[in-house]
Amino acid sequence: MSRRCLHCGTPFEPTKGNQRYCKKKCYAVAYCAANWERCAARRAANRAANRAREVKYQAAYYAANRPRITKLKTAHYTANRAAILKQKAAYRAAKRKRLKDLKTGKGGRTKR
Ligand SMILES: [Zn+2]
Numbered sequence: 001m002s003r004r005c006l007h008c009g010t011p012f013e014p015t016k017g018n019q020r021y022c023k024k025k026c027y028a029v030a031y032c033a034a035n036w037e038r039c040a041a042r043r044a045a046n047r048a049a050n051r052a053r054e055v056k057y058q059a060a061y062y063a064a065n066r067p068r069i070t071k072l073k074t075a076h077y078t079a080n081r082a083a084i085l086k087q088k089a090a091y092r093a094a095k096r097k098r099l100k101d102l103k104t105g106k107g108g109r110t111k112r
Contacts, residue, residue, distance in 0.1 A: 003019070
């Protein structure tokens with residue numbers, strides 16, 4: 001008897017009576033959606049434990065693929081230049097306003 005996966009909807013043949021997902025990956029995604037905090041804590045712990053290894057791996061990857069990464073970044077910037085500049089201008093304007101508000105004593109920390 002065929003059943004549909006609760007996550008992706010693919011029909012599958014269950015190997016056990018209580019099987020609800022077609023593959024481990026679908027179960028993991030559904031589990032993390034339902035137990036978000038537990039999964040986030042586990043990810044954070046894992047990341048902290050492997051931070052040095054990750055940094056090393058990323059540096060090696062960047063060194064090995066530098067020309068390709070540079071090319072991709074340049075292409076991305078060229079294609080999205082207008083949007084990037086607009087976002088930067090908005091950020092700067094907001095920062096200017098924050099600084100002005102700080103000077104005039106509106107919001108932020110109070111003067112001593
Ligand atoms: Zn599935």
